[in-house]
Amino acid sequence: MKTKTVLAALAAGLLSTSAALAGDVRVMWYSDGVEGEVIQDLLNRFMEQNPDINVILDNVAYQVIQEQLPIELEAGRGPDIARVTNIKALAHHWLDLTPHIADPEYWRTNLGEQFDWMRPDGSDAIPGFMTQLTLTGGFANKTLFEQAGVEIPGADATWDEWVEAAGKVQDSQQLNAAFAIDRSGHRISGPNVSHGANYIAADRTPAPVDDGVKAFAAKLVEWTESGRMNKETWVSAAGTTYRAGAEDFINAQIAYYYSGSWQIANLSTKIGDSFDWVATGSPCGPAACSGLPGGAALVGIKYTQNPDDVGKVMDYLASEDVVREFTERTLFLPAHKGVIAGPIDFKTDDPNVKGALNAFVKATTQVHPNAGALPAWKWGSAYYGALVTRISQVMAGELSLEDAYARIDEDIAAQVAEASK
Amino acid sequence: MILAPVGWLARVLDPPLRALQRVGGRNGMAIFFVAPNMLIFGIFVLIPLVINFAYSMTGGGALFLGDRIFVGGEQYGRLFDCGNYLEPNSCREDLFWTAVWNTVFFVVLQVALMVGVALITALILNRDLKARSFWRAVFFFPVLLSPVVVGLIWRWILQRQGLLNYMIYELGFDPINWLVERNWAFAAAISVSVWAHMGFYALILLAGLQAIPKDLYEAAEMDGTRPARVFWRITLPLLAPNLLVVLVLTLIRAVQIFDEVYVLTGGGPGTSTLFITQYIYEVGFASLLRNPGLASAASILMGAVLVVLTLFQLGIARRGERRSAK
Numbered sequence: 001m002k003t004k005t006v007l008a009a010l011a012a013g014l015l016s017t018s019a020a021l022a023g024d025v026r027v028m029w030y031s032d033g034v035e036g037e038v039i040q041d042l043l044n045r046f047m048e049q050n051p052d053i054n055v056i057l058d059n060v061a062y063q064v065i066q067e068q069l070p071i072e073l074e075a076g077r078g079p080d081i082a083r084v085t086n087i088k089a090l091a092h093h094w095l096d097l098t099p100h101i102a103d104p105e106y107w108r109t110n111l112g113e114q115f116d117w118m119r120p121d122g123s124d125a126i127p128g129f130m131t132q133l134t135l136t137g138g139f140a141n142k143t144l145f146e147q148a149g150v151e152i153p154g155a156d157a158t159w160d161e162w163v164e165a166a167g168k169v170q171d172s173q174q175l176n177a178a179f180a181i182d183r184s185g186h187r188i189s190g191p192n193v194s195h196g197a198n199y200i201a202a203d204r205t206p207a208p209v210d211d212g213v214k215a216f217a218a219k220l221v222e223w224t225e226s227g228r229m230n231k232e233t234w235v236s237a238a239g240t241t242y243r244a245g246a247e248d249f250i251n252a253q254i255a256y257y258y259s260g261s262w263q264i265a266n267l268s269t270k271i272g273d274s275f276d277w278v279a280t281g282s283p284c285g286p287a288a289c290s291g292l293p294g295g296a297a298l299v300g301i302k303y304t305q306n307p308d309d310v311g312k313v314m315d316y317l318a319s320e321d322v323v324r325e326f327t328e329r330t331l332f333l334p335a336h337k338g339v340i341a342g343p344i345d346f347k348t349d350d351p352n353v354k355g356a357l358n359a360f361v362k363a364t365t366q367v368h369p370n371a372g373a374l375p376a377w378k379w380g381s382a383y384y385g386a387l388v389t390r391i392s393q394v395m396a397g398e399l400s401l402e403d404a405y406a407r408i409d410e411d412i413a414a415q416v417a418e419a420s421k
Numbered sequence: 422m423i424l425a426p427v428g429w430l431a432r433v434l435d436p437p438l439r440a441l442q443r444v445g446g447r448n449g450m451a452i453f454f455v456a457p458n459m460l461i462f463g464i465f466v467l468i469p470l471v472i473n474f475a476y477s478m479t480g481g482g483a484l485f486l487g488d489r490i491f492v493g494g495e496q497y498g499r500l501f502d503c504g505n506y507l508e509p510n511s512c513r514e515d516l517f518w519t520a521v522w523n524t525v526f527f528v529v530l531q532v533a534l535m536v537g538v539a540l541i542t543a544l545i546l547n548r549d550l551k552a553r554s555f556w557r558a559v560f561f562f563p564v565l566l567s568p569v570v571v572g573l574i575w576r577w578i579l580q581r582q583g584l585l586n587y588m589i590y591e592l593g594f595d596p597i598n599w600l601v602e603r604n605w606a607f608a609a610a611i612s613v614s615v616w617a618h619m620g621f622y623a624l625i626l627l628a629g630l631q632a633i634p635k636d637l638y639e640a641a642e643m644d645g646t647r648p649a650r651v652f653w654r655i656t657l658p659l660l661a662p663n664l665l666v667v668l669v670l671t672l673i674r675a676v677q678i679f680d681e682v683y684v685l686t687g688g689g690p691g692t693s694t695l696f697i698t699q700y701i702y703e704v705g706f707a708s709l710l711r712n713p714g715l716a717s718a719a720s721i722l723m724g725a726v727l728v729v730l731t732l733f734q735l736g737i738a739r740r741g742e743r744r745s746a747k
Contacts, residue, residue, distance in 0.1 A: 074483070089709060176581065235601050239699070241707075243687070385710070393691050393692060395691070418480060
């Protein structure tokens with residue numbers, strides 16, 4: 001106990017972000033696009049209405065959320081509220097807002113569908129709400145397809161058909177590659193499920209690599225070897241290092257890009273009117289045409305000294321009008337049922353954006369249950385990390401596919417065993 | 422006038438220091454003066470080292486040492502669980518051994534290149550060049566850059582659509598995927614790290630060159646000694662202490678290589694530039710399911726290798742000193 005206290009004191013002294021003082025509510029926030037400015041604007045309005053509560057918004061890099069916040073939380077410290085994506089694995093650090101919010105029933109009715117994503121299994125806590133829902137999916141460079149005289153594949157097109165069509169564009173327009181997928185185990189999990197994969201065993205432990213994973217992994221490797229998939233994105237890094245393929249799509253170096261709905265604002269801003277692009281949902285496999293749902297949640301931290309103030313801030317940010325404004329200005333997909341039901345007037349002049357948002361909303365109806373279960377499954381991160389590490393080794397010629405499958409199973413088993421001690 | 426405050430301070434401190442000396446004697450005073458430095462060293466080096474070792478004997482997902490499970494040498498056993506150490510794929514922690522061998526090759530090649538280039542640069546900068554100060558500043562400038570900036574600059578230059586490929590294309594040749602081809606990426610990692618740090622080591626060697634008495638060269642010139650012989654018989658032996666310092670520093674830094682290469686190649690293509698520090702970082706911090714025990718065990722092993730290398734080099738240096746004394 002003494003050791004723990006001494007270490008906690010040391011950590012407290014060393015860590016940069018400290019819990020807020022009485023009357024202060026400190027929010028740790030990361031941004032992909034303009035949402036940092038939007039939330040600051042909304043919080044300024046809250047502070048005008050609630051002069052006794054001072055909300056401090058710490059805009060940090062995503063890496064800080066991923067790497068430093070968990071350490072702060074383990075030390076029993078951290079901000080009062082945080083925007084996070086590693087929602088399930090850290091669920092034991094989130095504050096149950098139920099006694100601190102005005103109307104828990106409002107939360108359960110409008111935002112409750114994703115509560116299991118962010119609370120320990122079996123809990124009925126209200127830890128926070130999703131600031132955005134995301135869904136993995138593809139984007140096609142419409143202009144390049146038109147210039148190549150290749151028809152954009154239809155809604156039920158398979159992965160093979162998409163790669164073939166994008167390959168024709170690549171050959172015609174002399175592109176470096178036909179398509180790219182972000183270097184991330186998360187990103188290939190929707191396609192894996194579409195090929196029949198199920199990561200979750202009956203006892204909710206990680207299942208061994210199955211035929212679905214093997215089918216899509218083999219295709220990825222083949223497409224990389226043939227030059228259809230952009231080699232640079234996956235091969236030029238080791239381990240779990242994230243690499244996005246967005247820049248190649250933005251620079252019209254590829255015809256097709258598989259990423260997710262969170263890229264819409266980024267693509268709109270950076271592509272402008274350089275070329276036309278469309279969102280395509282997820283290509284099909286033999287089992288489904290599924291993307292992987294997910295998103296970023298805003299959660300209260302249970303180590304806060306001001307839980308009632310945190311409750312007030314969260315009540316304000318989760319209110320329907322505020323969520324609607326946040327959604328319309330950030331171009332994110334909302335998780336609030338009331339907002340989804342009502343009209344959403346996305347604030348953009350870009351004609352590509354509204355079509356893209358509609359395409360992703362439509363694609364949410366095609367999410368396979370095996371993909372829908374992953375955000376609420378605590379071993380998802382272990383699976384994603386092992387997939388990206390080993391498959392990229394195969395692409396680089398360091399492992400055979402069979403060796404990679406064995407290694408993926410071993411890596412996941414080792415991580416689960418270590419974390420379960 | 423300027424020294425007045427110093428004098429005042431000396432007068433104030435004199436009585437307690439004299440009292441301290443009466444109690445502790447001369448040796449006690451030495452300990453007293455060294456103590457602040459040792460305290461800082463203890464807090465920031467020794468204690469973390471002990472804590473790191475303690476972590477390496479634990480397992481589980483908890484962060485705090487007190488909450489972790491004692492597993493003895495299990496993490497070390499895991500690292501050494503190997504069919505053939507020369508064949509990483511036969512090892513349980515294949516990425517660890519891949520990183521170990523990558524680091525060994527990197528150290529051998531980078532240290533040789535770094536010392537060689539730094540020596541040549543120092544020899545050139547020691548000559549009567551026009552704008553000599555300017556050239557010294559040019560070679561030293563990369564040392565002032567943050568490793569992340571170095572990595573980013575070279576990534577922009579070397580990526581498929583980078584500056585270098587643009588020039589190659591303009592000259593009518595096929596572009597090369599520098600960061601995706603294994604050998605090119607490894608060569609790039611070495612070259613960039615040499616570029617980034619060479620100025621510092623050249624400066625140390627330059628200081629050594631300037632400390633060599635000029636009359637030795639004048640005597641050699643009067644004797645008609647050939648320049649190559651002057652270099653081997655005068656410059657190199659008298660520069661040996663500086664070369665040893667450069668060798669030790671370069672070697673330690675090469676084993677610890679991480680930041681600029683991580684930004685440049687991310688450890689790829691595949692795992693061809695995955696070095697031991699990146700492995701430790703990935704296992705201990707970057708992975709969403711961290712394993713601080715395994716990362717600590719790997720870092721303790723890396724530290725042990727560095728200690729052995731440093732002692733070996735110091736041994737060589739002392740043997741050289743004894744020979745010189747004879």
